[in-house]
Structure formats: structure tokens, C-alpha cells
Amino acid sequence: MSLTPSPAHDAVAAAPEFCAFDAGAAPVSRAARRFVLDLRLDLRHAGSRSVVVRGEWIGPADAPVVLVAGGISANRHVSGAGGSEPGWWDAQVGPGRAIDTDRLRVLAIDWLGSDGSLDAPIDSADQADALAAVLDRLGVARVAAFVGASYGAMVGLQFAARHGHRLGRLVAISGAHRAHPYSSAWRALQRQCVALGRSEGGVSQGLALARQWAMLSYRTPEEFAERFDAPAVLDGEQARCAAEDYLESCGRRYAARWTSTAFLRLSESIDLHRVDPAAVRVPTTVVAIDEDRLVPLSDLQTLVESLGAPARLRQLRSRYGHDAFLKEEAAIADVLTEALAACAGGAA
Amino acid sequence: MSLTPSPAHDAVAAAPEFCAFDAGAAPVSRAARRFVLDLRLDLRHAGSRSVVVRGEWIGPADAPVVLVAGGISANRHVSGAGGSEPGWWDAQVGPGRAIDTDRLRVLAIDWLGSDGSLDAPIDSADQADALAAVLDRLGVARVAAFVGASYGAMVGLQFAARHGHRLGRLVAISGAHRAHPYSSAWRALQRQCVALGRSEGGVSQGLALARQWAMLSYRTPEEFAERFDAPAVLDGEQARCAAEDYLESCGRRYAARWTSTAFLRLSESIDLHRVDPAAVRVPTTVVAIDEDRLVPLSDLQTLVESLGAPARLRQLRSRYGHDAFLKEEAAIADVLTEALAACAGGAA
Numbered sequence: 001m002s003l004t005p006s007p008a009h010d011a012v013a014a015a016p017e018f019c020a021f022d023a024g025a026a027p028v029s030r031a032a033r034r035f036v037l038d039l040r041l042d043l044r045h046a047g048s049r050s051v052v053v054r055g056e057w058i059g060p061a062d063a064p065v066v067l068v069a070g071g072i073s074a075n076r077h078v079s080g081a082g083g084s085e086p087g088w089w090d091a092q093v094g095p096g097r098a099i100d101t102d103r104l105r106v107l108a109i110d111w112l113g114s115d116g117s118l119d120a121p122i123d124s125a126d127q128a129d130a131l132a133a134v135l136d137r138l139g140v141a142r143v144a145a146f147v148g149a150s151y152g153a154m155v156g157l158q159f160a161a162r163h164g165h166r167l168g169r170l171v172a173i174s175g176a177h178r179a180h181p182y183s184s185a186w187r188a189l190q191r192q193c194v195a196l197g198r199s200e201g202g203v204s205q206g207l208a209l210a211r212q213w214a215m216l217s218y219r220t221p222e223e224f225a226e227r228f229d230a231p232a233v234l235d236g237e238q239a240r241c242a243a244e245d246y247l248e249s250c251g252r253r254y255a256a257r258w259t260s261t262a263f264l265r266l267s268e269s270i271d272l273h274r275v276d277p278a279a280v281r282v283p284t285t286v287v288a289i290d291e292d293r294l295v296p297l298s299d300l301q302t303l304v305e306s307l308g309a310p311a312r313l314r315q316l317r318s319r320y321g322h323d324a325f326l327k328e329e330a331a332i333a334d335v336l337t338e339a340l341a342a343c344a345g346g347a348a
Numbered sequence: 349m350s351l352t353p354s355p356a357h358d359a360v361a362a363a364p365e366f367c368a369f370d371a372g373a374a375p376v377s378r379a380a381r382r383f384v385l386d387l388r389l390d391l392r393h394a395g396s397r398s399v400v401v402r403g404e405w406i407g408p409a410d411a412p413v414v415l416v417a418g419g420i421s422a423n424r425h426v427s428g429a430g431g432s433e434p435g436w437w438d439a440q441v442g443p444g445r446a447i448d449t450d451r452l453r454v455l456a457i458d459w460l461g462s463d464g465s466l467d468a469p470i471d472s473a474d475q476a477d478a479l480a481a482v483l484d485r486l487g488v489a490r491v492a493a494f495v496g497a498s499y500g501a502m503v504g505l506q507f508a509a510r511h512g513h514r515l516g517r518l519v520a521i522s523g524a525h526r527a528h529p530y531s532s533a534w535r536a537l538q539r540q541c542v543a544l545g546r547s548e549g550g551v552s553q554g555l556a557l558a559r560q561w562a563m564l565s566y567r568t569p570e571e572f573a574e575r576f577d578a579p580a581v582l583d584g585e586q587a588r589c590a591a592e593d594y595l596e597s598c599g600r601r602y603a604a605r606w607t608s609t610a611f612l613r614l615s616e617s618i619d620l621h622r623v624d625p626a627a628v629r630v631p632t633t634v635v636a637i638d639e640d641r642l643v644p645l646s647d648l649q650t651l652v653e654s655l656g657a658p659a660r661l662r663q664l665r666s667r668y669g670h671d672a673f674l675k676e677e678a679a680i681a682d683v684l685t686e687a688l689a690a691c692a693g694g695a696a
Contacts, residue, residue, distance in 0.1 A: 045582055121582055181576040182569035185591040189564065192557050193541060199553075202544055209540050213561070216537065221530035221644060228529040232619035234393055234469055239616035243533040268587035271580035296569055 032058040032083060034076070039133045041112075045272070046120035051112055053130055057138075058093075059105035064144035064168075064343050066104045067131060067159070068093060069152030070325075072266035073258070076108040091329040098336035099147060104343060107143070109134060111151075113266050116259030122266065124151070124273040128158035135166065142166045144343040147336065149173040149325040150295075151266070154273045157303075161279035170280070171339045173287040173325045173332070176299040177275045177306070183294045184271045186217050191267055194260050207260045208251030210267075215250045220291045220321040277306035284311045285339040287325075287332075294322040380406040380431060382424070387481045389460075393620070394468035399460055401478055405486075406441075407453035412492035412516075412691050414452045415479060415507070416441060417500030418673075420614035421606070424456045439677040446684035447495060452691060455491070457482060459499075461614055464607030470614065472499070472621040476506035483514065490514045492691040495684065497521040497673040498643075499614070502621045505651075509627035518628070519687045521635040521673045521680070524647040525623045525654070531642045532619045534565050539615055542608050555608045556599030558615075563598045568639045568669040625654035632659045633687040635673075635680075642670040 034056045042048050056076040057065075068078045070088060079087035081094040081101055093099040093106055112130050113122045135143065145168055148156030153175020160170045179187075190210040197206015228242035284307055288300035297315065304313040314335050318324035325332055382404045390396050404424040405413075416426045418436060427435035429442040429449055441447040441454055460478050461470045483491065493516055496504030501523020508518045527535075538558040545554015576590035632655055636648035645663065652661040662683050666672035673680055 121585060121587060178579065180569060180573065181578075181590060182564070182572035184580060184589040185564060185572060185576070185595060188589040188592050189557065189560050189595070192560070193544070196541070196544055196550055196553055196557060199550065201549075202547065205544055205547075209537065209544060212537050212540070216530070216533060221528060221641075224530035224533060225528065228533070230529075231526065231622045232532060232616065234620075237469060238612075239469060239619050241532040241536040241619050242529060244536050247533060247537070264586075268580065271587050271589050272582075274579045293569075 032056055032079070037134060037137050039130065039137070041126060041129055041133060043120065043126045044123040046122070049118070049120070051118060051130070053109055053112065053134055055107065055109040055134055057105055057107040059101040061105065063103055063105040065140050066099060066106050066340070066343065067143050067146040068099065068106050068108045069146070069148040069155050071150035071152065072111065072270065073254070074152065075114065076110045078106060078108045092333060092336055098333040099340065104144070111266060113269070114262050116262040118265065119261050120265070121272060122269045124154045124158045124269060125162060127155040128162050131155070131159055132163045132166065143168065145169040145171065145340055147171040148175060150175050150322065151270055154270065157275045157280055160282040160284070161275050164280065164282045167282050169339065169343065170282050170284040171287070171336065172284060174289055174292055174295050174322055176295055177277045177303050178299065179271045179273055180294070180296055180299055183217065186213070186294070187267050187271055190214055191264055194264055198260060203260050204255045207258065207263060208248070208255040210263060211254035212247040212251040215247055217294045218322045220293065220319055222291065222319040223321070226319070277303050278308040281308040283309050285314060285335065286311060287314045287316065287335055289321060289324040290315065290317045291319060291321045292324070380404055380427070380429070385482060385485050387478065387485070389474060389477055389481060391468065391474045392471040394470070397466070397468070399466060399478065401457055401460065401482055403455065403457040403482055405453055405455040407449040408451070409453065411451055411453040413488050414447060414454050414688070414691065415491050415494040416447065416454050416456045417494070417496040417503050419498035419500065420459065420618065421602070422500065423462065424458045426454060426456045440681060440684055446681040447688065452492070459614060461617070462610050464610040466613065467609050468613070469620060470617045472502045472506045472617060473510060475503040476510050479503070479507055480511045480514070491516065493517040493519065493688055495519040496523060498523050498670065499618055502618065505623045505628055508630040508632070509623050512628065512630045515630050516691065517687065518630050518632040519635070519684065520632060522637055522640055522643050522670055524643055525625045525651050526647065527619045527621055528642070528644055528647055531565065534561070534642070535615050535619055538562055539612055542612055546608060551608055552603045555606065555611060556596070556603040558611065559602035560595040560599040563595055565642045566670045568641065568667055570639065570667040571669070574667070625651050626656040629656040631657050633662060633683065634659060635662045635664065635683055637669060637672045638663065638665045639667060639669045640672070
């Protein structure tokens with residue numbers, strides 16, 4: 001469907017012709033509103049395309065808007081507040097949380113490409129443009145903050161660089177202005193796992209294996225040393241390592257939920273990402289994890305030193321490495337509370 | 349063939365019935381002698397087996413013997429001195445080198461399992477026992493030193509623990525008393541790449557992919573940041589990262605030379621490895637690389653603190669990480685020269 005722009009913040013909830021509720025999805029909180037928009041976007045590498053963007057927002061209709069975005073496997077359902085289906089970031093987003101849905105209106109989308117229907121190169125700039133187009137449709141002229149973690153931080157940097165006049169503040173957690181070359185190589189090999197599976201008839205196995213490699217990049221040797229401190233054992237005639245059950249279960253669950261096309265396009269989107277930090281002229285908090293093997297501290301230091309606006313680096317330690325934004329609930333809440341203090345009228 | 353034991357150090361070269369030169373191999377240095385032995389070994393996980401062990405030695409017949417062993421893809425041809433085929437450790441082993449073949453007699457074998465004919469679980473203890481059996485056949489009662497790097501260091505620790513009465517000194521570079529759980533997971537996923545290729549008809553592709561993942565574990569983000577500092581580019585409709593040509597070439601070359609069985613059995617052999625450091629009662633030099641992602645410094649510190657004999661930790665920095673023993677020629681030469689000073693009659 002094609003939808004008419006509207007200046008009203010809560011037009012989505014009020015006007016049926018303006019949104020389409022996602023009837024096929026699990027029950028959503030009373031306070032949350034889902035929408036589906038048909039948009040035409042000029043993709044950076046794939047020309048003009050009609051795309052479907054699925055989004056959700058939660059929080060008072062008149063509250064300042066905050067965009068929230070996570071990793072490539074995150075989605076629009078950041079908070080399950082009041083509903084039966086948990087959100088992927090319930091620890092930080094909800095009533096009374098650091099991103100307080102009693103005082104802020106949180107908006108999130110499913111990534112372009114995440115439903116597997118867009119089999120073309122997707123860039124972080126395309127995601128930022130999609131968010132800007134969504135804001136246009138929803139009649140939101142300006143957002144108070146963009147809180148992005150991992151790929152979401154990359155998209156946040158793109159949004160700040162391309163649509164900075166609409167943004168009050170950026171919080172970029174564990175995502176930099178570029179993909180680190182070593183991490184790019186790591187992802188390239190994950191895509192080869194999928195390609196091997198695809199070419200040989202084992203699509204799901206290839207995808208599950210790629211996800212296992214991804215998990216290894218998200219976590220740290222320190223965590224594995226604690227959780228899986230046991231020698232390999234023989235399972236029949238083959239050695240089996242202590243972490244294999246865990247990793248295989250992660251891989252299987254992922255492959256059951258995702259298509260290989262979505263994985264490949266979002267994975268390569270990280271590697272196509274590049275932003276000139278000087279083009280970001282929005283006050284920014286950058287959060288770095290010392291142990292992150294995917295986004296090294298040195299890249300985030302370079303980012304902070306090169307940003308075109310006041311910037312602050314918050315450096316944390318975590319045995320969860322790149323996944324700290326999901327696991328270190330208290331430390332991340334502190335960072336967010338401080339960074340967003342001014343967003344809801346200074347009433348933090 | 350079954351060969352008769354002999355007490356003479358150079359019996360291999362002198363007596364045709366004692367050795368079989370490897371006619372199929374490339375030309376070898378005049379000074380080097382290759383041999384092939386049939387041995388019966390009690391394998392730790394696979395019972396009593398007849399195995400063929402291929403070895404090579406180089407250096408004066410009356411010189412102190414030094415065992416040299418490298419990673420799972422190394423072989424018996426450590427030095428190409430005087431011959432046309434380069435050895436894998438020419439930087440350290442040869443006339444006038446840190447492991448000086450004018451003054452020491454260097455002995456090395458192809459790993460059990462490296463020819464792909466032994467499809468059973470192989471342990472580092474089996475490799476140590478094979479070396480001891482080779483020494484018996486060659487009539488070598490005692491060796492002055494064991495210099496092992498990577499998997500070779502693990503086997504060196506096993507040799508010291510199981511056959512310490514025959515050993516004067518151990519140098520263990522980038523190999524510990526255990527496989528680190530995170531590194532074990534990394535190798536388990538490499539084996540899954542091979543398994544995926546095998547199950548789906550793409551054996552060579554799976555093996556090449558596993559090798560690419562291994563390369564990533566051998567090297568460091570610092571090196572990749574220097575060598576491959578360029579954003580991904582689109583190759584047709586797919587992103588291609590700067591390191592992909594290099595990694596794919598490594599993978600292809602490996603898959604052309606190795607069988608998947610050899611890779612799987614030697615890879616899991618690392619994960620089955622475990623030695624009680626207190627059982628090592630031989631003076632030991634442990635060499636650790638700060639940037640090694642596969643064998644973390646912390647494990648080598650634990651090793652040194654727990655060894656049952658005088659031990660010294662030499663800590664180096666290298667952007668080559670786990671591969672420093674192959675790449676940091678001067679620093680490794682210094683360590684070896686010092687550690688082996690007493691071996692050739694103190695004439696270092």
C-alpha cells in the first residue's frame with residue numbers, strides 16, 4: 001500500500017488508512033503500535049526500489065521520539081512492555097528503564113533486507129534513508145536521540161551524517177565509522193559457509209554454521225574459558241569440544257528463523273559501511289568495550305577523535321565482548337541514562 | 349617394511365635395510381637423510397596400530413640430537429640446507445642458524461595422521477610416543493633438546509612428560525598444556541566446514557574454507573588492518589572484502605596439498621591435548637606472543653608457573669600473532685640461540 005504523509009505524531013495509531021497492523025505477528029503490547037509502509041528508496045548500490053518497511057513504536061504520542069536500533073539480527077520489537085512477546089532490549093527499553101517508554105516514544109524498524117525479499121547490496125546509508133523516509137511518513141520532523149548498538153550504531157552514524165538536522169543526540173555502542181578489516185574477513189568467511197551450503201544443497205546447515213562463527217566473534221575467550229573449561233571428549237570416533245553443544249544450538253535456532261539471503265545481505269552491509277566521522281555534527285556518546293573482538297577499541301577511539309561535534313567515549317570492560325550491550329545491563333543502563341538525561345525534558 | 353633397531357646414529361644413512369629413502373619426494377639436501385619406519389604404537393584412543401612414520405635428519409652424525417616440530421601443517425623437512433627444496437623453518441634451522449646443523453643433528457617427522465591414512469583419534473601423546481619409538485629405532489638414547497612450536501610445543505610437552513629421562517631441555521613456542529576453550533571452539537567450527545563440504549559433495553571447498561578460518565586464527569587484527577585497509581567493494585552484486593583474495597589463495601593451496609582426513613584428525617588432536625605441567629621435569633623455555641589469539645598469554649603464564657622443573661617465560665610482541673614463530677625471524681633466533689647455548693657443548 002502507499003500511505004499519505006501526516007504531520008500527526010500518533011497518526012499511525014489513529015488512522016487505519018495510514019498503517020497496516022501486522023496481523024500475522026505475535027501479540028503486541030497495548031502501548032506498542034506496529035506499522036508496515038511501502039516506500040520508494042534510492043539504494044546506494046541497487047538503484048531505485050520499492051521496499052516494505054515494518055516498524056513499531058511504543059510510548060506516549062506526545063513524547064520526544066528516540067530511534068533504537070540493534071545488531072543485524074535485531075528487529076523492530078525492542079520492548080515487550082505490557083505484551084506477551086519479549087522485546088530484544090527489554091533490559092533497557094520500557095517503563096522506568098534507561099530508555100523510558102513512559103517519557104520517550106521509541107521507534108524501531110525491521111532492517112531493510114531482513115525478510116529476505118531484497119536480494120541486492122544494502123548499505124548502512126540505505127537503512128538510514130529508510131528511517132528518514134519512515135519519519136517523513138509518520139510526520140516526525142525531528143528525533144531527540146538515536147541509540148544504536150552494533151550495526152545499529154553504524155546506521156546511527158549514517159543517520160547523523162545524512163540527516164543530522166533531524167537528530168538531537170547520537171549514542172553509538174560498539175559500532176564504528178568503518179568495519180575493521182579483520183572483522184570483515186571474518187564475516188566474508190561466514191558468507192562463504194552459507195555459499196558452500198547453498199551450492200551443495202545444505203542451505204540450512206551453511207547458515208547455522210555461519211551463525212556459529214558469528215557467535216564466536218560476538219563473545220570472548222574469557223567467557224569461553226569460564227563456561228567451557230573442559231577438554232574435548234571423544235563422541236564415538238570424533239572429538240567434541242565443550243562449547244559445541246552451545247554453538248550448535250545457537251546456529252540451529254538462527255537458521256530456523258532467518259533466510260540465507262537476509263543473512264548474506266545484512267552481513268555484507270556491515271562490510272560496505274563507511275562514514276566520514278567529520279560529517280557527524282551531532283553530539284555523540286560512543287561506547288566501547290575493551291574485550292570486543294569485532295569492533296576494536298582503537299577504531300572507536302579514532303571515531304571519537306574525528307567526529308565533527310562534541311563527543312564522549314565511554315569505555316567499559318566486559319567478558320561478553322561485542323555482546324556487552326545485551327548482557328551488561330547495569331553498565332549500559334548507566335551510560336544510556338546519562339546520555340539521554342536531556343531528552344525527556346531534563347526530567348531524568 | 350619392518351626395520352631392525354640399530355644403536356648407530358647414522359645407521360639410517362649407512363644401512364639400506366634400516367631405512368627406505370622416500371623416492372617419491374622432491375630432492376633433499378646431501379646432508380639430509382630421509383627415512384620411513386613401520387612402527388607399532390599403542391594409540392591413546394585408538395588401540396594398537398601399525399603406523400608408517402616418515403622422518404628426516406640433518407647434521408653431523410656425532411652431534412647432539414635436537415628434535416624439531418612445528419604446527420599441524422609442518423612436516424619433517426625443516427631445513428632445505430644444501431638442497432633445492434626449501435624447509436619450512438629455514439630461517440632457524442641450517443648451517444650457522446640458531447639451530448645450527450653444523451653442530452647439532454636435527455631430527456623431525458611427518459606427524460602421525462598427516463598422510464590421511466590413519467582415520468582415528470590421534471593425541472599429542474601418540475605423537476610423542478611415535479618420536480620415542482623413532483629414537484629407539486635410530487638408536488638415539490637421549491636428545492639434547494626438543495624445540496616445538498604451536499602443535500609441536502604441545503607434543504614437546506607430552507614428550508617431556510612421558511619420556512623426560514631422554515630429554516635435556518624443552519623449548520615450547522606458542523603451545524600450552526591445554527587447548528584454550530575458545531580456540532577449541534574455533535577449530536570445532538573449522539571441522540564443521542569440512543563436514544559440511546563432505547556431506548554435500550564439496551570436500552575441497554570445505555577444506556579450503558576451514559583453512560581460511562585457521563589463517564584468521566593464526567594472524568591478528570593489527571596485521572589485517574595494515575595489509576587490508578580498504579572498504580569492501582561490490583563484485584557484481586556481492587560485496588568482496590580486501591582480505592578475501594589472500595585468504596582464498598591460502599585455502600586453495602592448502603586444499604591442494606592436504607586431505608580432509610589428515611586435517612580433521614590433526615585438528616582434533618590439538619583439542620584432545622592435555623598435559624599436567626607438573627609432570628614436565630625438564631628445564632623449559634616457554635615462548636609467548638602477546639597478540640596470539642589462539643594460545644593466549646595467560647595459558648602460557650599458567651604453564652610456566654606450574655612446570656615441574658626450572659622454567660623461563662620469554663614474552664614477545666608480534667603483529668603476526670600465533671605465526672610469529674615463522675615470521676619474527678630475529679626475535680625467535682635470539683630465543684633459540686640462548687635456550688640451546690648449552691646443547692652443542694657450550695660452543696654457542
